[in-house]
C-alpha cells in the first residue's frame with residue numbers, strides 16, 4: 001500500500017509545473033527549495049527530440065559506451081573479487097584503490113600521496129563534496145566561461161552561486177586574471193578545467209602560477225578538473241602537466257574512471273589534495289567527514305580499481321585514437337568551406353566550429369536536427385561569448401562522424417549561397 005501511494009505521488013509530480021502538486025487528489029502547496037529550478041521545461045532542441053525528431057547521426061554523443069568502441073568484457077572480471085562480499089568501508093576510499101590512483105599521476109611526472117586522495121562516486125559528486133566543504137549558502141565559486149554547463153546545477157544544488165569568469169578566445173582561451181582579481185568577498189574557490197570542455201584549452205602554466213598566487217592571497221581554493229588530461233590532441237602549453245603538484249594554494253584535483261578509462265558506468269572518481277601542508281591536512285579531515293556521511297563508493301569498484309586503471313589503458317588509447325581520426329576528418333572537410341573555422345583543440349573529446357553569421361547557431365542546430373537528422377550543440381549551451389559556435393563530440397563512430405559533418409557543412413554552404 002505504502003508503495004502504491006508513493007508511485008501515485010510520483011505520477012502526479014511528473015505532470016507538475018509551477019508550484020502546486022496533487023497527492024491523493026488533495027491540492028497542497030509543496031515547498032520545494034530554490035536549489036531545484038522552478039521551470040523544468042526542456043530547451044528548444046531537447047523539446048524537438050522529445051517530440052520525435054530523433055537524430056540519425058548524433059554529433060553530441062559523449063558516452064563512450066555508446067560509441068562503438070571495442071571493449072573486452074574481461075575488463076569487468078575484477079569486479080567479481082570475493083573480497084567484495086565484505087563491507088569494511090573507509091570514507092577516504094580503500095587504500096589499494098587510492099594507491100592505484102596515486103600511481104596514475106606518475107604519467108604527469110607528479111608524486112602523489114595516497115593519503116591525500118579521497119574517492120567519490122564521480123567527479124560530479126566530488127564537486128558536491130567540495131562545495132559542502134568550502135562554501136556556506138550564497139557563497140560563490142568562480143567557474144570558467146565557456147565551459148561545462150553542469151557547474152551551474154552542481155553549485156545551485158549546494159545553495160552556492162557560480163558566477164563566470166571569462167576565457168579569452170583571442171588569447172587561445174587564456175584565463176582573464178584581471179577579472180579574477182576583481183572578484184568579490186563571497187568567493188571561496190575558483191574552478192579551472194584542464195583541458196577545458198568544450199574549448200579543449202589547457203591552463204597555461206603562467207596562468208596556473210598566477211592563479212595559485214592570487215588564490216593563496218585571497219584565501220581561495222583552486223578546484224582543477226582534469227578529467228580530460230589524458231586526451232591531448234593539438235596539445236599546447238600546459239598539456240601533460242597536472243595541478244596535483246601545486247604547492248602555493250589549497251588545490252583539489254579531480255579525475256575519474258568515466259573519462260580516464262572511458263568507463264562512466266562504473267562510478268568512481270577521486271579528489272587529490274595539494275597545497276600548504278597544514279591547510280591540506282585540515283581540508284582532508286573535513287572532507288573525510290563529508291564522505292563518511294554518504295559512503296557512496298561501492299566496494300567492488302574500489303577493489304577492481306588497480307586492474308581497471310591498468311587494463312583500461314587500452315580503452316583510453318582507443319578513445320584518443322578515435323578523437324584524433326575524427327578531428328582530422330573534421331579539419332579536412334571544413335577546409336572545403338572557407339568561412340568555417342575549426343578552432344584548435346588542445347585536448348578532450350570535443351571540437352568547436354566557428355560559423356559565419358549568415359545563420360544563428362541555434363536555428364542552424366534546429367535545421368540540422370529537423371531537416372538533416374544530425375544533432376549538434378549550439379555554443380550557447382556552454383556559455384560562449386557570442387552567437388556563432390557549434391560544438392561537436394569527437395567520439396562518434398568515424399563513418400557516422402564523417403557523414404554527419406558532411407551534412408553540417410552542406411547545410412552551412414547552402415546558407416552561404418542564399419543568406
Ligand SMILES: Cc1ncc(COP(=O)(O)O)c(C=O)c1O
Pocket residue numbers: 122123124125148193197225227255256257258259264269
Ligand atoms: C569537465 C567535466 N567535468 C566533470 C564531468 C563529469 O564527470 P563524471 O562522470 O566523473 O561525473 C564531465 C562530464 O562530461 C566534464 O565534461
